[in-house]
Amino acid sequence: MDSARWSRRRVIGAGVAAAGAALTGCSGDSGPAPRLRLATGPEGGPYNAFGKALARAIAASGRRLEIVPVSTAASVDNLRELDAGSVELALSMADVAADAVLGREPFSRPAAVTALGRIYVNYTHLVVPADGPVQAVRDLAGRTVAAGAAGSGVQVVAGRVLRAAGLSDGPTAARERQLGLAPSVRALRDGEVDALFWSGGVPTPALAALAGDLPLRFLALDGHVGALRERHGPVYTAVTLPEGVYGLAGPVGTIGVGNYLLARAGVPHDAVRDVLQVLFDRWRDLLREVTAGARLEPRFAISTGDVPLHPGAVTHYRSVYG
Known part of the structure; x- marks a missing residue:
């Protein structure tokens, strides 16, 4: 990895040592292990599952570090908690993280957060009954659409897709209901909504289970990628739900959004190094909790767009990968 690439990285260095010393248990090798709170997502969701798996992996590694998963509404909520200092680490979809760093809606000002890496890609699902x-x-x-829980990244991407399709206002507007995944699945099964949005790994177990009970149609969304990229930047990509998953007779093009593991800039470098070492050592087990077939590779992990890498992450990637 050449130095020019790293020179393009925006990193936050000022005050790192001073802020790091303020974290509980981070002042030397004696005393309690450093304790980092990780904002995840709702119980039963993929972020929550990943956070718990990472906490277990860190504990099993024998490192002097404790990760404490914190249940939240997910991405938007996580960025606010991270910026406020209520947690030290957070998971977020890439589009929400970019909005936070740039101070774009739904954030009122730029948030001071950094990235440890991009860890996997979410697939946007727009699901309706097949019949x-x-x-x-x-x-x-x-029509009525389950458009993600309040404070979630699903709500952000669902709203943007509906706007791109001309369905966010006026007589053609879809009626958005703020529902998390489990309530969305129940509402679609019971006929209370006409469609549900979800952004997650493939397959998402709750949707796979629903497909076993109710014939489903997954709507193509890849035609909206260009409009989303033009308006919101390159965090959106075209990806494909593969044939066979959820019983699909053929592939379905949709929208991909990266997921970032984020940190406050003051998290000590040693703690960042430990998290990243365990993450790369155990990525197969960790990603199994959220998505099938994903890989964690350094060249993708450092691609965090407008979100600067944590200085400790920069040091780690340089030391390990050159």
């Missing part, structure tokens, strides 16, 4: 009238996004005009 219903909805066959494309435009057919959601005037």
